[in-house]
Amino acid sequence: MRKLFSGGAPAFRPSHVGAAALLVLCLAAGAASAADPVVELSTAQEKALGIETAVLRAGSGGEIAGLAAQVVVPNSQIHLVAAPVAGLVERIPVAVNGSVRAGQVLARILSPALAELQRGFVQASVQAQLAADNLQRDEALYRDGIIAESRLRATRGQHAEASAVLTERRQALHLAGVPEGAIARLASGQAQGAAIEVRAPADGVILEQMVAIGARVDAATAMFRLAKLEPLWLEIQAPVSSLARVRVGAAATVPAAQASGRIISIGRNVDANQTVRVRAEITRGAASLMAGQMVEAVIATGEEQARGTFAIPSAAIVRIDGRSVVFVRSARGFVATPVTVTSETATASLGTLTGALRGDERIAVRGVASLKARLSGIGAE
Numbered sequence: 001m002r003k004l005f006s007g008g009a010p011a012f013r014p015s016h017v018g019a020a021a022l023l024v025l026c027l028a029a030g031a032a033s034a035a036d037p038v039v040e041l042s043t044a045q046e047k048a049l050g051i052e053t054a055v056l057r058a059g060s061g062g063e064i065a066g067l068a069a070q071v072v073v074p075n076s077q078i079h080l081v082a083a084p085v086a087g088l089v090e091r092i093p094v095a096v097n098g099s100v101r102a103g104q105v106l107a108r109i110l111s112p113a114l115a116e117l118q119r120g121f122v123q124a125s126v127q128a129q130l131a132a133d134n135l136q137r138d139e140a141l142y143r144d145g146i147i148a149e150s151r152l153r154a155t156r157g158q159h160a161e162a163s164a165v166l167t168e169r170r171q172a173l174h175l176a177g178v179p180e181g182a183i184a185r186l187a188s189g190q191a192q193g194a195a196i197e198v199r200a201p202a203d204g205v206i207l208e209q210m211v212a213i214g215a216r217v218d219a220a221t222a223m224f225r226l227a228k229l230e231p232l233w234l235e236i237q238a239p240v241s242s243l244a245r246v247r248v249g250a251a252a253t254v255p256a257a258q259a260s261g262r263i264i265s266i267g268r269n270v271d272a273n274q275t276v277r278v279r280a281e282i283t284r285g286a287a288s289l290m291a292g293q294m295v296e297a298v299i300a301t302g303e304e305q306a307r308g309t310f311a312i313p314s315a316a317i318v319r320i321d322g323r324s325v326v327f328v329r330s331a332r333g334f335v336a337t338p339v340t341v342t343s344e345t346a347t348a349s350l351g352t353l354t355g356a357l358r359g360d361e362r363i364a365v366r367g368v369a370s371l372k373a374r375l376s377g378i379g380a381e
Contacts, residue, residue, distance in 0.1 A: 087111030259285030
């Protein structure tokens with residue numbers, strides 16, 4: 001292959017993650033060199049080679065753009081609702097994606113086990129009352145000197161034991177989801193039936209329903225996953241090379257969803273792709289995002305961007321003679337213009353393009369490999 005460029009330091013090679021990735025180019029002053037290699041093509045040849053162009057657009061200063069991120073719900077806002085007792089799911093008045101309020105009924109379960117818990121509580125309540133009456137009687141008898149102190153102590157022990165059993169039975173009903181009012185009515189002798197209502201522990205949206213009407217469930221069987229969807233978190237994959245520019249408290253945005261928030265933590269572990277998890281809390285526009293959604297995020301760095309910065313797809317960059325090159329359309333054809341890449345993100349790079357461009361020129365963004373081959377004399381007619 002003939003050498004097309006001579007002199008100059010070799011450019012930093014950008015990562016070509018995909019066609020959607022952005023490359024930011026800073027343009028230096030001075031006229032474009034007439035010595036830069038040119039690929040001359042007809043319109044028909046351009047079409048045949050699949051060459052497409054895009055207009056240079058100004059790059060955004062002081063930010064890291066094009067970062068892959070996933071929307072997640074903070075753990076503190078997720079509730080797993082489980083069956084309090086074993087039984088048969090009789091009714092489910094809610095559905096996935098529905099909003100619910102704290103205390104709203106999510107399901108009704110028919111449970112023989114609940115009837116057994118109620119019977120045990122009533123028995124314990126009766127025994128505790130009997131023990132209290134015996135203690136009151138023996139205390140009076142002891143004051144009158146009719147019974148020995150040992151008998152009073154035994155009666156007190158029986159009363160303490162009965163009270164402990166009653167507390168245990170009451171707690172079992174609480175764990176089964178029986179409200180305090182129903183327990184009080186049960187203690188007064190009113191029958192409460194063998195059905196239990198499962199209620200929402202907090203306001204939120206039902207993300208998942210794990211059971212259906214007619215299903216038999218055991219105690220602690222997961223039934224619903226409920227979550228509060230504001231605020232949300234963004235788990236951003238930031239390249240290690242960009243971490244020095246990221247700060248806790250910096251602004252983070254999802255431009256496509258018009259959502260924004262702040263960086264709340266920066267990971268200390270590097271994954272196999274040499275990226276670090278940066279977490280942002282989205283406090284504005286969270287309603288336009290969905291849990292689990294993959295998005296592109298932007299992190300503000302507070303830096304000033306160099307004058308004459310432009311953004312193009314990273315696929316527009318090729319390597320020729322050890323240098324990074326973009327093809328700029330001109331009256332002579334496609335001019336191979338050298339680029340010096342200074343830094344990069346997971347899907348974007350920063351670089352300097354020699355030559356004074358106005359910003360309205362067109363850059364080849366597809367078919368760049370064909371232009372490189374033509375420039376090297378491969379496939380030329």
